[in-house]
Amino acid sequence: VNKCSLSSTPKENGTMTSLSSDAVINLDIGDPTLFQSYWSKIGDKCTIAFSGCQSISYFANTKNLCWFLEPELEEQIKRMHRVVGNAAVEDHHIVVGTGSTHLIHAALFALCPPDGPEPTSVVCAAPYYSCYPEATDFLRSGLYKWAGDAQTFDKDGPYLEIVTSPNNPDGTIREAIVKGVQEKLIHDLAYYWPQYTPITCCAHYDVMLFTASKCTGHAGSRIGWALVKDKDVARKMTKFIEVTTIGVSKEAQLRTAKILGVISDSCLHPGSNNFFEYGRRRMAGRWEKLREVMGRGKLFSLPEYPQEYCLFTGEYSESQPGFAWMKCNENIEDFEKFLRGHKILARNGSRFGSDPRHVRASMLCTGEEFKLFIERTCLETEERLLQN
């Protein structure tokens, strides 16, 4: 018997499909469909049209170091960082990419010396985002190679550390681990937005990566941006994008500019539906529900996050990450396999340099998927309680 009461689950509009109660739910990927309901309510405010003769050229602004960056996107990126207060833009160059995935490759290329005796080691503290090892070693570059967990790395010579904060998969706030003189840093701040975490300072690192995917939810537009302090590094990143894709889609850039503009407006005009407040409420509702269900038994556990003062909201709050980093407390060797048996697809902890007793499950899924996730987790928890 399912004893869970789901009546308090918020009604969510804009979900894409109707799932049957025994459907497999995919929480392996972090597809940010959660935000779709906000954009449905916004209506035509973000709609833009292109005529056949518009945006034809490769070039967007030949006076800019990043010559394919649309000036409107540049302006709206700067405006939004100023409104939110999460990152310094005044003394940084902006490089746009096809998602921040593209920019991770560009930053690796730009930061690793071309003439080193061996490939530069790339590290990140475990648990790390599973795409970093994949992206680093995919082309077997002579410039860089994946060297695993930053916490155990002790090799001499130049190396590059990726700092993800808040971290994917476990949502923790991070600083660089290995503080050597020959260290280069990439700060991946994809989740440093108020819907996920309190904004505690205006980040001012050398290379900071952001993405529309996690900020606005428009993963399909494939727009990411890097804020880069050093001109030569920004130039090299631009070169990488020039050689790999000769720039970034203008349609996607202009659409993103429009969306960022609408978000900034929503924050500045009282009474309009503040995007980040909406996101915070939705994430908080989901986390509350998940913690409540998991708290009923001892089968799974979740990380705890400290209360921090958020400069954007002016309130104390805790992080409510885009992923649930779940730990299985019972004698189940492979937590991912166990969940798959319950038709829940989540990513195995071993993919993040951790262990198979952990999984990462997306909290950004559709309302229907989340409802099924809670129902199934709840059932399993209560069955175990009855058994014990």
Ligand code: PMP
């Ligand atoms: N960095 C982190 C930490 C991420 O979680 C993601 C998306 N899952 C990315 C980068 C890449 O985002 P995108 O390519 O969609 O911009």
